[in-house]
Amino acid sequence: MSRFIRFSLIAAGACLLMMVGTGVVLAAGVATAVATDGLVMVSVHEKTPDGVHFTAPIPASLVGLGLTIAKNADDGSLDEARSQLEPVAPALLVALDQLEDAEDATLIHVVDGDDLVTVQKSGGTLVIDIDSDDARVHVGVPLRLVRQVISSLSS
Amino acid sequence: MKVNQLSKLGAVALVALTTAFGAGAAQAADLWLHVTVHESEENANVAVNLPLTLVETALSMIQVDEIQSGMLQLDDDTELSAQQLRELWQQLQATPDADFVKVDSDDETIRVFKEGNYLMVRGTAKSDKGSEISVRVPAAVVAALLDGADDNQLNIGAALRALAHEGQGELATITDDDAHVRVWIDDRPEGR
Numbered sequence: 040m041s042r043f044i045r046f047s048l049i050a051a052g053a054c055l056l057m058m059v060g061t062g063v064v065l066a067a068g069v070a071t072a073v074a075t076d077g078l079v080m081v082s083v084h085e086k087t088p089d090g091v092h093f094t095a096p097i098p099a100s101l102v103g104l105g106l107t108i109a110k111n112a113d114d115g116s117l118d119e120a121r122s123q124l125e126p127v128a129p130a131l132l133v134a135l136d137q138l139e140d141a142e143d144a145t146l147i148h149v150v151d152g153d154d155l156v157t158v159q160k161s162g163g164t165l166v167i168d169i170d171s172d173d174a175r176v177h178v179g180v181p182l183r184l185v186r187q188v189i190s191s192l193s194s
Numbered sequence: 195m196k197v198n199q200l201s202k203l204g205a206v207a208l209v210a211l212t213t214a215f216g217a218g219a220a221q222a223a224d225l226w227l228h229v230t231v232h233e234s235e236e237n238a239n240v241a242v243n244l245p246l247t248l249v250e251t252a253l254s255m256i257q258v259d260e261i262q263s264g265m266l267q268l269d270d271d272t273e274l275s276a277q278q279l280r281e282l283w284q285q286l287q288a289t290p291d292a293d294f295v296k297v298d299s300d301d302e303t304i305r306v307f308k309e310g311n312y313l314m315v316r317g318t319a320k321s322d323k324g325s326e327i328s329v330r331v332p333a334a335v336v337a338a339l340l341d342g343a344d345d346n347q348l349n350i351g352a353a354l355r356a357l358a359h360e361g362q363g364e365l366a367t368i369t370d371d372d373a374h375v376r377v378w379i380d381d382r383p384e385g386r
Contacts, residue, residue, distance in 0.1 A: 126257065127255040127257075130251055130252075130254045130255045131255065133251050134248055134251040134252060134255075137245055137247045137248045137251060138245070138248060141245045141248070141383065142383045143383065144226075144243050144383030144384050145241070145243060145384055146242070146243055146244060147240075147241070147242055147243075148239070148240070148241040148242075149238075149239070149240050149241075150237070150238060150239040150240075151236070151237075151238045152236070152237050152238070
């Protein structure tokens with residue numbers, strides 16, 4: 040075996056080990072994040088032949104990370120949201136507490152012909168379902184994440 | 195001996211009061227405000243079920259010209275100012291159960307009256323068969339609503355707190371030929 044091949048095999052092995060190691064660490068990190076912060080579920084199904092169909096479970100920690108990056112970028116893009124949120128943030132946090140403490144329930148249920156909109160509180164998650172003529176949308180947001188976003192933006 | 199008996203009585207009264215207030219607070223926290231709207235012609239239904247405490251908190255977040263910090267600012271050109279309503283209500287509270295307003299026209303009958311601790315409104319439209327309105331508001335809620343700091347303000351926040359203290363009950367039903375609206379409070383998360 041030539042020195043070049045041996046060196047290549049050792050380098051490939053090292054890379055493989057690093058990748059596997061990083062993957063395990065990342066997977067563990069994501070799993071921990073999902074377990075602690077939950078998932079934001081977004082599902083969109085357009086009712087047309089070439090419509091969009093996707094379901095995206097997004098770890099809540101990624102949303103928090105995105106927010107941190109946006110805040111650190113400091114390009115003023117969050118200024119408007121922050122200024123609107125600031126005066127009502129304390130009351131919003133209280134409202135979130137009250138919602139979390141409340142029993143699970145359908146908070147809003149609207150039927151208009153064939154269109155249906157529901158907002159439910161299920162455990163620690165706010166679930167929004169929209170079923171209309173052209174699309175079906177499902178969004179599930181952990182209340183804890185909403186709290187994190189409000190706290191982060193208003194701080 | 196008498197002092198001892200009085201102390202015991204006082205302790206019992208204190209426990210009873212504490213229990214009553216404790217029960218009241220727990221009840222208020224568990225109450226839900228329900229609003230349902232059924233429109234048969236449009237095949238539309240709306241149901242809103244919200245914890246009463248959440249409604250109160252949400253109200254404090256509304257900051258528009260007419261509503262600030264749970265206070266509704268009445269227009270200056272309203273027929274009756276909040277102050278006049280306040281004075282009127284003070285006089286009405288002192289009276290026994292009676293009809294305050296009774297309108298019987300070709301089109302409608304409207305009756306505003308006091309029944310026990312409730313201000314009641316009943317209305318029927320003669321021209322529009324089946325159209326009815328029924329409102330039942332606890333007197334304490336009316337008093338709280340009129341407890342505005344300003345001459346022309348209504349205190350919606352205080353009214354909601356009073357409503358929570360009053361507990362469960364029907365507040366309003368409005369029915370016409372194709373729609374039915376119902377507003378009530380109970381301790382169930384989902385309306386019945």
